[in-house]
Amino acid sequence: MNSMKANVILDAKGLACPMPIVKTKKAMVGIEAGQVLEVQATDKGSKADLKAWSDSTGHQYLGTLEEGDVLKHYIRKSSGDESIERKHPNVMNNDELEKKLEARENIVVLDVRETAEYAFNHITNSISIPLGELEQRLGELDKEKEIYVVCRTGNRSDLAAQKLAEKGFTKVINILPGMSKWSGKTTSLNN
Amino acid sequence: MNKKVAIIASNGGLFDAYKVFNIATAAAATDQEVAIFFTFEGLNLIHKNANKQLPMPEGKEHFAEGFANANVPTIPELAEMALEMGVKFIGCQMTMDVMGLEKEAFVDGIEVGGAVTFLDFAKDADITLTF
Numbered sequence: 001m002n003s004m005k006a007n008v009i010l011d012a013k014g015l016a017c018p019m020p021i022v023k024t025k026k027a028m029v030g031i032e033a034g035q036v037l038e039v040q041a042t043d044k045g046s047k048a049d050l051k052a053w054s055d056s057t058g059h060q061y062l063g064t065l066e067e068g069d070v071l072k073h074y075i076r077k078s079s080g081d082e083s084i085e086r087k088h089p090n091v092m093n094n095d096e097l098e099k100k101l102e103a104r105e106n107i108v109v110l111d112v113r114e115t116a117e118y119a120f121n122h123i124t125n126s127i128s129i130p131l132g133e134l135e136q137r138l139g140e141l142d143k144e145k146e147i148y149v150v151c152r153t154g155n156r157s158d159l160a161a162q163k164l165a166e167k168g169f170t171k172v173i174n175i176l177p178g179m180s181k182w183s184g185k186t187t188s189l190n191n
Numbered sequence: 192m193n194k195k196v197a198i199i200a201s202n203g204g205l206f207d208a209y210k211v212f213n214i215a216t217a218a219a220a221t222d223q224e225v226a227i228f229f230t231f232e233g234l235n236l237i238h239k240n241a242n243k244q245l246p247m248p249e250g251k252e253h254f255a256e257g258f259a260n261a262n263v264p265t266i267p268e269l270a271e272m273a274l275e276m277g278v279k280f281i282g283c284q285m286t287m288d289v290m291g292l293e294k295e296a297f298v299d300g301i302e303v304g305g306a307v308t309f310l311d312f313a314k315d316a317d318i319t320l321t322f
Binding site for chain 1: 217222276
């Protein structure tokens with residue numbers, strides 16, 4: 001299985017409603033925007049509750065893994081990066097990338113979201129390198145290939161594309177908007 | 192922006208207490224603004240002594256074991272948690288007068304007010320609940 005990295009793990013096992021939500025609320029205060037919280041719970045209602053909680057508080061519910069009696073919920077703290085100005089000049093929209101993939105062109109799709117976001121749903125055959133690890137992992141990428149960078153809404157991928165361009169990658173294209181509106185083929189944990 | 196939840200607690204049993212405090216703490220944890228108006232038997236839910244020994248409904252006493260097994264927080268714990276998360280507790284002045292109770296008999300952090308105090312909060316509430 002894919003490595004599922006969370007920045008903070010909250011143990012809410014054995015607690016009944018509404019405690020998993022109350023604990024999650026408190027844990028969320030202490031983590032940074034964009035980071036991923038893993039909530040471990042045994043309360044079966046926590047799955048629906050945490051999804052609804054995320055929706056109404058503006059955080060991003062990524063998904064839930066079941067391991068025996070334990071439910072592991074992954075939530076990414078809202079990043080407030082919706083209004084950042086994008087700077088990388090080469091962009092392409094979702095539909096055009098989807099056509100390229102359907103035509104089986106030999107291209108690289110680089111997903112720079114957090115590993116937990118990637119694990120729950122990603123473009124089939126895309127590579128996962130979270131934005132925060134990109135600089136150390138440049139060696140895994142081929143400078144000769146066209147690299148299509150994707151994230152959820154196009155902001156982290158813009159930063160990643162700028163970073164790649166700065167490091168001498170010339171064929172880097174930022175995909176807009178990205179996974180939030182992706183309708184093409186994906187690989188996910190839940191199907 | 193944030194939703195407002197106005198709750199009236201007018202019954203004093205253990206089940207009533209869980210209904211009130213579970214909804215209130217869940218709402219507060221979801222960044223909603225919550226006020227509870229405790230009136231008549233509902234005042235038991237925030238009475239320092241009474242809320243440690245709220246009665247089960249008659250014939251339902253066997254659920255005590257279920258509560259223990261499910262690791263449900265006690266009512267005093269839930270009340271404290273709710274206050275900590277900013278839930279406003281309003282004790283009904285009229286009921287307190289009728290029952291001869293002073294503010295000191297209740298958990299710390301409550302406000303005492305009349306119906307209008309609650310109605311002022313509830314007038315633009317998004318959700319209003321009665322238990």
